[in-house]
Amino acid sequence: MPKNLSLKPRSSDDALHKRNVEITILGRHGKLDEARKLFDEMPQRDDVSYNSMIAVYLKNKDLLEAETVFKEMPQRNVVAESAMIDGYAKVGRLDDARKVFDNMTQRNAFSWTSLISGYFSCGKIEEALHLFDQMPERNVVSWTMVVLGFARNGLMDHAGRFFYLMPEKNIIAWTAMVKAYLDNGCFSEAYKLFLEMPERNVRSWNIMISGCLRANRVDEAIGLFESMPDRNHVSWTAMVSGLAQNKMIGIARKYFDLMPYKDMAAWTAMITACVDEGLMDEARKLFDQIPEKNVGSWNTMIDGYARNSYVGEALNLFVLMLRSCFRPNETTMTSVVTSCDGMVELMQAHAMVIHLGFEHNTWLTNALITLYSKSGDLCSARLVFEQLKSKDVVSWTAMIVAYSNHGHGHHALQVFARMLVSGIKPDEVTFVGLLSACSHVGLVHQGRRLFDSIKGTYNLTPKAEHYSCLVDILGRAGLVDEAMDVVATIPPSARDEAVLVALLGACRLHGDVAIANSIGEKLLELEPSSSGGYVLLANTYAAEGQWDEFAKVRKRMRERNVKRIPGYSQIQITGKNHVFVVGERSHPQIEEIYRLLQQNLQPLMREMGSTPENLLLVLS
Numbered sequence: 001m002p003k004n005l006s007l008k009p010r011s012s013d014d015a016l017h018k019r020n021v022e023i024t025i026l027g028r029h030g031k032l033d034e035a036r037k038l039f040d041e042m043p044q045r046d047d048v049s050y051n052s053m054i055a056v057y058l059k060n061k062d063l064l065e066a067e068t069v070f071k072e073m074p075q076r077n078v079v080a081e082s083a084m085i086d087g088y089a090k091v092g093r094l095d096d097a098r099k100v101f102d103n104m105t106q107r108n109a110f111s112w113t114s115l116i117s118g119y120f121s122c123g124k125i126e127e128a129l130h131l132f133d134q135m136p137e138r139n140v141v142s143w144t145m146v147v148l149g150f151a152r153n154g155l156m157d158h159a160g161r162f163f164y165l166m167p168e169k170n171i172i173a174w175t176a177m178v179k180a181y182l183d184n185g186c187f188s189e190a191y192k193l194f195l196e197m198p199e200r201n202v203r204s205w206n207i208m209i210s211g212c213l214r215a216n217r218v219d220e221a222i223g224l225f226e227s228m229p230d231r232n233h234v235s236w237t238a239m240v241s242g243l244a245q246n247k248m249i250g251i252a253r254k255y256f257d258l259m260p261y262k263d264m265a266a267w268t269a270m271i272t273a274c275v276d277e278g279l280m281d282e283a284r285k286l287f288d289q290i291p292e293k294n295v296g297s298w299n300t301m302i303d304g305y306a307r308n309s310y311v312g313e314a315l316n317l318f319v320l321m322l323r324s325c326f327r328p329n330e331t332t333m334t335s336v337v338t339s340c341d342g343m344v345e346l347m348q349a350h351a352m353v354i355h356l357g358f359e360h361n362t363w364l365t366n367a368l369i370t371l372y373s374k375s376g377d378l379c380s381a382r383l384v385f386e387q388l389k390s391k392d393v394v395s396w397t398a399m400i401v402a403y404s405n406h407g408h409g410h411h412a413l414q415v416f417a418r419m420l421v422s423g424i425k426p427d428e429v430t431f432v433g434l435l436s437a438c439s440h441v442g443l444v445h446q447g448r449r450l451f452d453s454i455k456g457t458y459n460l461t462p463k464a465e466h467y468s469c470l471v472d473i474l475g476r477a478g479l480v481d482e483a484m485d486v487v488a489t490i491p492p493s494a495r496d497e498a499v500l501v502a503l504l505g506a507c508r509l510h511g512d513v514a515i516a517n518s519i520g521e522k523l524l525e526l527e528p529s530s531s532g533g534y535v536l537l538a539n540t541y542a543a544e545g546q547w548d549e550f551a552k553v554r555k556r557m558r559e560r561n562v563k564r565i566p567g568y569s570q571i572q573i574t575g576k577n578h579v580f581v582v583g584e585r586s587h588p589q590i591e592e593i594y595r596l597l598q599q600n601l602q603p604l605m606r607e608m609g610s611t612p613e614n615l616l617l618v619l620s
Contacts, residue, residue, distance in 0.1 A: 027056025089118025120149025213242025
C-alpha cells in the first residue's frame with residue numbers, strides 16, 4: 001500500500017449498515033414496532049434505511065405505514081418506488097401504482113413487471129399488454145409474468161401462444177407453464193409440456209405429480225414418482241396426501257412407511273387421510289408415534305375427533321395437550337368448542353377461550369353463538385354476539401338464525417337492520433335465516449320484501465332454500481294459490497324437494513287434500529327413498545280422516561323399504577345426557593314425565609289455542 005494513501009474511518013458507515021440489517025431482521029420476525037422504533041431513533045439514515053423500512057411494512061402487509069415512510073423519503077430511489085408499485089398493485093390500487101410508475105426517473109424490470117402483474121390481477125388485460133409492449137427490454141421474467149397473467153384469467157390459449165413466442169425459456173418458465181395448465185384443468189396439455197421440457201428439477205417433478213393426483217391420474221403419478229432422479233420430502237408428502245385424497249389409504253401408508261424422513265407435513269397428511277375415512281384408531285396410533293409434536297399436530301387430531309363425533313376423545317386429548325405444556329391457539333379452541341355436545345362442556349370451553357384471550361376472535365365467537373343457540377341458551381348467544389368487537393357477515397347471520405330458530409322473528413329483523421347500518425352486506429345464508437324468521441312468526445309482507453331484495457337490491461341469485469322459505473311463509477298464511485304461483489316460476493336450477501315439501505306442508509295445514517295429493521306424487525317421484533314426502537302426505541290424509549289413502553301411503557313405504565328416521569331430543573342434567581326418541585319408552589322416568597306433561601303442558605297448550613290430542617303422531 002502506498003504511504004501517502006489514508007483510509008477513511010468507516011465506523012459511522014458500519015453502524016448505519018448494522019442498523020439497516022437489524023431493521024430487516026426485526027421485520028422478518030414480525031416485530032414491526034421494534035423495527036420502527038429503531039428506524040425513528042437512527043441519528044442518520046440513507047436510502048437503504050428507507051428501503052428496508054418500506055420492505056418490512058410491505059412484507060407484513062401494512063401498506064399504509066409503508067406509504068407513510070415512502071412519502072417521508074427526502075429523495076426517492078428505484079428500489080423504494082418499485083416496492084411501492086408492487087405493494088399498490090397487489091391490493092388493486094392501480095391508479096396509485098401507475099402514478100408512482102409514471103413519476104419514476106428510471107425504471108427497472110421489477111417496476112415494469114409489478115405493474116403488468118397488477119393489471120392482469122385486476123382483469124385489465126389490454127392495459128397489461130400495452131405496458132408490456134412499451135417495455136424497452138424484456139427478459140424471461142417479464143415474459144413469464146405475461147404468460148401467468150393470461151393463465152390467471154383463464155385465457156390458456158393466449159398463455160400458450162405467448163409461451164411459445166418467448167425468445168428464451170428457462171426451467172422456471174417451463175415449470176410455471178406446466179403449473180398454469182394444471183391449475184386451469186388442462187391436464188393433457190400439462191403432461192405433454194412436461195415431457196417436452198429440456199430439463200427438469202425436483203420442483204417440476206413435484207408439480208406434475210401433484211397435478212396427476214389432483215386429476216385422479218394415480219397410475220401416471222406413481223410412474224412419475226418412481227422415475228424421479230431425485231426426491232425430497234415434498235415429493236414424498238405429495239404422494240402420501242395425494243393418494244389419500246384419492247381414497248387409496250393402503251398405498252398412501254405404504255409410501256409413508258418408506259419415507260426416509262418424515263416431516264410434520266407428512267405426519268399431518270397421513271393422519272388427516274385416516275381421519276377423513278373415519279379410521280380414528282389408526283389416526284391416533286400415528287399421532288402417538290410422532291417424535292416431536294407441535295400445536296398443528298394436536299389440532300389435527302382434536303379436529304379429527306370432533307369431525308367424527310368422538311366428543312369425549314376430543315376433549316380428553318385437549319386436556320392432555322394442556323398437560324403436555326402446549327398452548328392452544330384459535331384453531332385448537334374452534335375444534336374444542338364445536339365438539340361440545342352439552343351445555344356444561346360448552347361453558348367450560350368458553351371459559352378456556354376467555355382465559356386464553358381469544359374472546360374477540362371472530363371465528364371462535366361465531367361458533368359460540370351458534371352452539372349456545374342450538375343448546376337453547378339464546379341469552380348467552382346474544383351476550384357473546386354483543387361483546388364481539390369485529391363482527392363479520394357470519395357473526396350477524398349466526399345471531400339472525402339464532403333468533404329465527406327460537407321464534408323471535410322481530411328480533412331477527414332488528415339485528416338485520418343493525419347489520420346494514422354497520423356496512424356489512426348480507427349473503428345467501430343471511431336471507432335463509434331472515435325468511436325462516438318471517439315464516440315462524442307469520443311476517444308475510446316482510447318476507448315478500450326480503451325475498452325480492454335478494455336479487456333486486458343485493459344482486460344475489462335466489463336458491464332452492466329461499467324459494468322453499470317463501471313458499472312456507474305464504475303457505476302458513478293460507479295463501480296456497482300464491483305459493484303455487486311461486487313454485488311455477490322457480491327456475492330448474494333452484495328446484496328441489498324442499499320447495500315441494502314446503503308446499504305440501506301448507507296444503508296439510510289448510511286441509512287442501514286434492515292439491516296435496518298432486519304435489520305429494522311429484523315429491524315421491526323426485527325422492528322415492530326419502531321418508532319426508534311420505535310422512536307429510538300420510539299426515540294430510542290422516543288429518544282429513546281419509547284412512548284408505550293413508551294406508552296406501554304406508555304400504556308404498558313398506559314396499560319401497562323406506563324407513564323413517566325417528567326424531568329425538570336431548571337434554572343434559574347435572575352432567576348426564578338424557579335422550580328421548582319418538583316412540584320409545586325406555587327412559588326410567590318415562591311414566592312420571594308423561595304424567596307431568598298431561599297435568600301441566602296439555603292445559604297450557606289448549607289455553608294457547610293448540611289441540612294436543614289431535615297432534616299427528618300416526619307415523620311415530
